[in-house]
Amino acid sequence: MSPAPIVVHCVSLTGGRRVTVKGQILGLARSDAGVVEFLRRVGIEDAEELLDELQWVEWRGGQAHGYDAA
Template sequence: MASVMPVVVYPLDEDGGRCVRVDGEILGRVYSLRDIAAFLRRAGIEDVDESYVEASGLIEWRGGGPQVWKH
């Protein structure tokens, strides 16, 4: 795996998406754990899937954890 980068997933917005920041850079809006995994792979973190995203202690979840995708 590449070096560890700080990952922050922000609270739901009015459209049901969550903003993701990796290493201080906003990558975009996500709507599922699958979306987060795809962003992390593009950021250079290898071998990431939905299970990794859900269980990782390296991700800071704001406004609810990995199961919060609806208001």
């Protein structure tokens, strides 16, 4: 398990990235705004400020903030 509670997973074959918090799937984000909205819905109000904080968010596979299929 990742030490960061928020994980933005690898880009899917059709684009977008699965977002999980402590192993719970929140949904498929197609942009940073999507990630922020998922996190806001679970009570993380300052999510936009956390996206580049390694202790909070782990970006798996590929470049952080990239959502397009290869």
